[in-house]
Amino acid sequence: xxxxxxxWLWFHRMxxxxxxxxxxxxxxxxxxxxxxxxxxxxxxGGLVYAPADYQQGEGFRIIYVHVPSAWMSxxxxxxxxxxxxxxxxWHIKLSDIIARSSAVIGASFTFLALATGSIWGKPxxxxxxxxxxxxxxxxxxxxxxxxxxxxxxxxxxxxVAGKAASILALVGVINIPIIHxxxxxxxxxxxxASISKFDNPSIHIDMLIPLLCMALAFKLFYLCxxxxxxxxxxxxxxxxxxxxxxxxxxx
Amino acid sequence: xxxxxLQIAFRQRAEIMLPVIFxxxxxxxxxxxxxxxxxxxxxxxxxxxxxxxxLSILLSLQSLFRSDFNDGSMExxxxxxxxxxxxxxxxxxxQWCVTGLPxxxxxxxxxxxxxxxxxxxxxxxxxxxxxVPYLNMVGAIGVALTIGLRQAGALLSLLVLPLYVPVLIFxxxxxxxxxxxxxxxxxxxxxxxxxxxxxTLSPFVISSALRVSCSYR
Numbered sequence: 001x002x003x004x005x006x007x008w009l010w011f012h013r014m015x016x017x018x019x020x021x022x023x024x025x026x027x028x029x030x031x032x033x034x035x036x037x038x039x040x041x042x043x044x045g046g047l048v049y050a051p052a053d054y055q056q057g058e059g060f061r062i063i064y065v066h067v068p069s070a071w072m073s074x075x076x077x078x079x080x081x082x083x084x085x086x087x088x089x090w091h092i093k094l095s096d097i098i099a100r101s102s103a104v105i106g107a108s109f110t111f112l113a114l115a116t117g118s119i120w121g122k123p124x125x126x127x128x129x130x131x132x133x134x135x136x137x138x139x140x141x142x143x144x145x146x147x148x149x150x151x152x153x154x155x156x157x158x159x160v161a162g163k164a165a166s167i168l169a170l171v172g173v174i175n176i177p178i179i180h181x182x183x184x185x186x187x188x189x190x191x192x193a194s195i196s197k198f199d200n201p202s203i204h205i206d207m208l209i210p211l212l213c214m215a216l217a218f219k220l221f222y223l224c225x226x227x228x229x230x231x232x233x234x235x236x237x238x239x240x241x242x243x244x245x246x247x248x249x250x251x
Numbered sequence: 252x253x254x255x256x257l258q259i260a261f262r263q264r265a266e267i268m269l270p271v272i273f274x275x276x277x278x279x280x281x282x283x284x285x286x287x288x289x290x291x292x293x294x295x296x297x298x299x300x301x302x303x304x305x306l307s308i309l310l311s312l313q314s315l316f317r318s319d320f321n322d323g324s325m326e327x328x329x330x331x332x333x334x335x336x337x338x339x340x341x342x343x344x345x346q347w348c349v350t351g352l353p354x355x356x357x358x359x360x361x362x363x364x365x366x367x368x369x370x371x372x373x374x375x376x377x378x379x380x381x382x383v384p385y386l387n388m389v390g391a392i393g394v395a396l397t398i399g400l401r402q403a404g405a406l407l408s409l410l411v412l413p414l415y416v417p418v419l420i421f422x423x424x425x426x427x428x429x430x431x432x433x434x435x436x437x438x439x440x441x442x443x444x445x446x447x448x449x450x451t452l453s454p455f456v457i458s459s460a461l462r463v464s465c466s467y468r
Contacts, residue, residue: 140413147410154400163463164396168410171392171456175414178445182417186424 015092017234018243024227031224038217045210062120064210068218070113073141074176076106076222080148081173084166094230096162097237099169100152101229105222107145114138133184140179144172158237256345270311271353277303278361289366296365297375297426301419304354304379305386309408311350312390315342316461320398326465335458340450343384343391343457351383367430374429374439381442382422388453389414395460418445 013019046064083099086092117135118128129135148165155161238244281299282292319325329335358379362372393411397403425438 140416143409143413147406147413150406150409151396154397154402154406160463160466164460167392167456167460167463168396171389171414174452175417178417179413182420182441186420 015094017238021234024231028227035217035220038213042210042213042217050207059123062116064214066116068215069109072218073110073113076102081169084169088166097230097233101226103149105225110142137180137183267349270307270350274303274307274354292365296367298423301423308386312394315394316398336454339457340454343387347384347387355379371430375426378422378425381446382418385418385446385449388449391457395457398464
C-alpha cells in the first residue's frame with residue numbers, strides 16, 4: 001500500500017466515532033501530563049525567574065495568561081470554521097462534534113483575554129477599557145462566538161444545528177480580517193496617540209521562553225478539554241449504536 | 252421573480268413605510284436626547300444616521316423570507332430549475348427597493364435636520380447608497396439561518412450586528428472625513444469593495460442556509 005493510501009485510511013478511520021473515542025482516550029492522559037508540565041515551566045519561569053519589566057514592573061506578568069489566551073481565541077475560531085467546512089463538504093460527523101466542543105472553549109478564551117486585558121489595563125493605562133483596535137476586535141470576536149453558540153442552542157435537531165452553525169462560522173471567517181482591519185483603521189483615524197502593547201519591539205529572551213511555554217501549554221490544554229468534551233458529546237450522539245452499548249455493558 | 256416580489260411588497264404599503272418612519276423617528280430622537288446645538292449635531296450626525304439606518308434595516312429584515320417560508324413556497328422556489336442563488340439575489344434586490352431605497356432617498360433630508368453641509372450630505376447619500384445593500388445582503392444570511400426558530404429576533408441581531416461593523420465604520424467615517432475636509436475616497440472604495448463581495452458571495456450562502464432551514468421543518 002502506498003504512503004498516500006495509508007494517510008487516507010488513517011483519516012477515514014479517525015472519522016469513525018468508535019475509533020476516535022478510543023484514540024482520544026489513549027491520547028488524553030499524555031496531553032494532560034504535557035499540559036501540566038509545560039504550564040508549570042511557563043508559570044514558574046514567567047512568575048519567578050523572568051525579570052520585571054523596566055516600565056511596567058511586576059504587573060506585566062499577566063501577559064503569561066493574557067497573550068496565550070488571546071492567541072487561542074483566534075486559533076480556536078479557525079479550528080471551528082475549518083471543521084465546519086469539513087462537515088459541510090464531506091459530512092464527517094466528527095468534525096461537527098469538534099466544532100461544537102470548541103465553541104464554548106473558544107468563547108471562554110476570548111473572555112479570559114478580555115478580562116485579563118482589562119485587569120492589566122487598569123494599573124497600566126489607568127482605565128478598565130479603551131476603545132483600542134485590538135480590544136474592540138476581540139470584543140467583536142466574542143460576539144461572533146456568542147452568536148454561534150446561540151444559533152446552535154436554538155436549533156433542536158443536532159445535524160441541522162451543525163450545518164447552520166458551520167455556515168455561520170464560515171461567514172464569520174471571511175469577515176474577521178475585514179472587521180479587524182476596519183477597526184484598526186477606525187482607531188488610527190480617531191486616536192493617533194495609541195498605546196502600543198510592547199514598548200520595545202523585541203522582548204527579552206527570559207520573558208519570551210516562558211511565554212512560548214505558556215502558549216504551547218494553552219494549546220495542549222485546549223486539546224485536553226476538546227478531547228474530553230468531544231468524547232462525551234460522541235457518547236451522547238451515538239448512544240443508540242452498537243459500540244456504545246458494548247462499552248456501557250462491558251464497564 | 253423580482254417583479255412578483257415588488258408587486259407583493261407594494262400591496263402592503265404600511266409595511267414599506269414602517270422602516271422609513273422608524274428611521275426618521277430614531278434620528279429625530281437624538282437632538283432631543285443630546286442637545287439641539289448645531290455644532291454637536293454636526294459632529295454626531297453621520298454616526299446617528301448610519302446607526303439608525305442599520306437598525307431600521309435590521310427591523311425590516313424579519314419579513315424577508317417569512318411568508319414564503321410559512322406557506323411552503325420557499326421549498327418550491329428552492330426546487331425550481333433556476334439556480335437558488337439567483338432567485339435569492341432577486342429577492343434581496345426587491346427587498347432593497349422597498350426598504351433600503353426609500354431610506355437612502357430620505358437621508359439627505361435628515362442630514363439637513365442635523366445641520367450637515369451640502370457636500371457632506373452628498374457623501375452621506377453616496378455612502379448609504381453603497382453601504383445599505385450590503386446591510387440587506389449580510390442581514391439576509393442571518394435571516395436565512397434563523398428563520399423558523401422561536402427567538403429569531405434577538406438571535407438575528409446577535410448574528411448580524413458584528414458583521415455590520417465594517418460597513419458602519421467605513422460609512423460613518425467617510426462622512427466625518429468629508430465634514431473635516433479630509434479625503435474620503437478610500438472609505439467609499441472600501442464600501443464599494445464590500446458591496447461587490449457581498450453581491451457575489453452572499454446569494455450562495457443564503458440559498459444553502461435556506462436549504463438547511465427548510466430541511467429542519
